[in-house]
Amino acid sequence: MSETPSDQINPIGQNLIGLSREELTAELAKLGEKPFRAKQLWHWIYHRGVSDFTEMTTLGKGLRDKLMENYVVARPEIVTEQRSKDGTRKWLLRTADGNEIESVYIPEEDRGAMCVSSQVGCTLTCTFCHTGTQKLVRNLTPAEIVGQFMVGRDSYGEWPSPKDGRMLSNIVMMGMGEPLFNTDNVIKALKIIMDGDGLALSKRRITLSTSGVVPEIKRIGEELGCGLAISLHAVTDELRDVLVPINRKYPIADLLDACRAYPVASNARRITFEYVMLKGINDSAAEARELARLLKGIPAKINLIPFNKWPGAAYDCSPTPNIQRFSTILNDLGLSAPIRVPRGRDILAACGQLKSESLRAHKAKLSQADALPA
Numbered sequence: 001m002s003e004t005p006s007d008q009i010n011p012i013g014q015n016l017i018g019l020s021r022e023e024l025t026a027e028l029a030k031l032g033e034k035p036f037r038a039k040q041l042w043h044w045i046y047h048r049g050v051s052d053f054t055e056m057t058t059l060g061k062g063l064r065d066k067l068m069e070n071y072v073v074a075r076p077e078i079v080t081e082q083r084s085k086d087g088t089r090k091w092l093l094r095t096a097d098g099n100e101i102e103s104v105y106i107p108e109e110d111r112g113a114m115c116v117s118s119q120v121g122c123t124l125t126c127t128f129c130h131t132g133t134q135k136l137v138r139n140l141t142p143a144e145i146v147g148q149f150m151v152g153r154d155s156y157g158e159w160p161s162p163k164d165g166r167m168l169s170n171i172v173m174m175g176m177g178e179p180l181f182n183t184d185n186v187i188k189a190l191k192i193i194m195d196g197d198g199l200a201l202s203k204r205r206i207t208l209s210t211s212g213v214v215p216e217i218k219r220i221g222e223e224l225g226c227g228l229a230i231s232l233h234a235v236t237d238e239l240r241d242v243l244v245p246i247n248r249k250y251p252i253a254d255l256l257d258a259c260r261a262y263p264v265a266s267n268a269r270r271i272t273f274e275y276v277m278l279k280g281i282n283d284s285a286a287e288a289r290e291l292a293r294l295l296k297g298i299p300a301k302i303n304l305i306p307f308n309k310w311p312g313a314a315y316d317c318s319p320t321p322n323i324q325r326f327s328t329i330l331n332d333l334g335l336s337a338p339i340r341v342p343r344g345r346d347i348l349a350a351c352g353q354l355k356s357e358s359l360r361a362h363k364a365k366l367s368q369a370d371a372l373p374a
């Protein structure tokens with residue numbers, strides 16, 4: 001593990017994290033360096049996790065000095081790292097322009113998934129999602145997306161990037177934001193993460209979750225071929241228009257057509273359909289049966305998510321027996337429909353809860369700043 005010493009932070013330096021291999025090669029060409037130097041640098045940054053140029057001993061002093069003058073290797077700044085009783089970790093991260101994002105790591109016994117954000121906030125306003133109530137929104141850069149994963153690796157000290165037995169074995173693009181409103185940056189970031197000479201996460205270990213930005217789904221299949229998760233949550237357009245308002249633009253039939261056309265959809269790599277369980281809203285036996293009917297012909301598995309209530313939310317979580325009944329009906333109709341165990345509730349790290357603390361902290365800080373004498 002390596003940290004950027006604060007005396008090395010070069011305020012005008014461009015961040016090398018987030019550049020594609022071609023861009024990194026072009027940057028080094030500007031310094032008069034051959035392409036193999038870019039390969040070495042890539043290895044230092046993404047395989048070894050090193051951010052201090054002075055540690056990059058294969059590069060030669062002259063080049064290291066030039067790099068130090070012009071560039072940085074910078075993750076987002078860690079504001080806080082919280083650890084849940086169940087092992088879940090949550091980071092509040094600050095970007096260079098002072099925005100705040102959250103990332104969550106969810107451990108299993110011998111592996112785990114980093115839940116990565118794609119935007120500051122979200123422009124969509126799904127009525128059950130806390131992130132959707134956040135006003136401030138901007139797309140994250142490739143550096144900020146890749147940087148979140150690297151912060152997780154730092155926290156576990158998993159450098160050099162191990163091939164086997166890693167705790168940070170998976171990525172789910174299920175943090176704050178709608179990844180397919182930031183498709184270019186998300187694709188660029190995930191390509192960096194998938195690169196075998198660096199962070200080396202296979203596309204089979206990456207899942208992108210979307211609320212249903214239909215025209216972008218094809219690109220994900222073609223350019224990444226990673227796993228796809230769809231936030232479905234309702235079986236009629238009437239209800240989905242309310243819960244997931246992007247449905248008014250891309251209704252259920254169009255969304256499911258895009259899923260049928262998703263290139264990696266096969267029985268071995270099924271599409272995940274996420275379904276948040278809302279008491280008396282979408283949790284009836286009839287809706288479970290309708291869900292199975294809708295998904296006929298699609299290699300699908302369903303993830304039933306108990307609703308995580310947040311202050312001011314208009315919904316309640318379905319009672320456990322209703323969720324179990326829903327799951328059993330789907331199972332009996334041949335669909336796998338496990339109930340997701342909420343993780344990290346004590347640190348507000350569960351699905352849909354990301355935002356609150358950061359905004360509150362942000363506001364508190366602003367008012368503190370106001371109170372300071374000029």
Ligand code: SAH
Nearest residue numbers: 129174177178209210211231274308351352
């Ligand atoms: N914007 C993307 C990815 C982030 S949300 C999307 O919507 O798919 C990740 C998952 O958490 C989505 O399925 C989302 O619908 C779900 N979610 C949001 N708020 C939730 C809440 N309060 N309780 C349970 N799940 C929630």
Ligand code: SF4
Nearest residue numbers: 122124126129132211
């Ligand atoms: Fe945005 Fe996803 Fe939340 Fe909807 S569920 S508001 S798309 S983050």
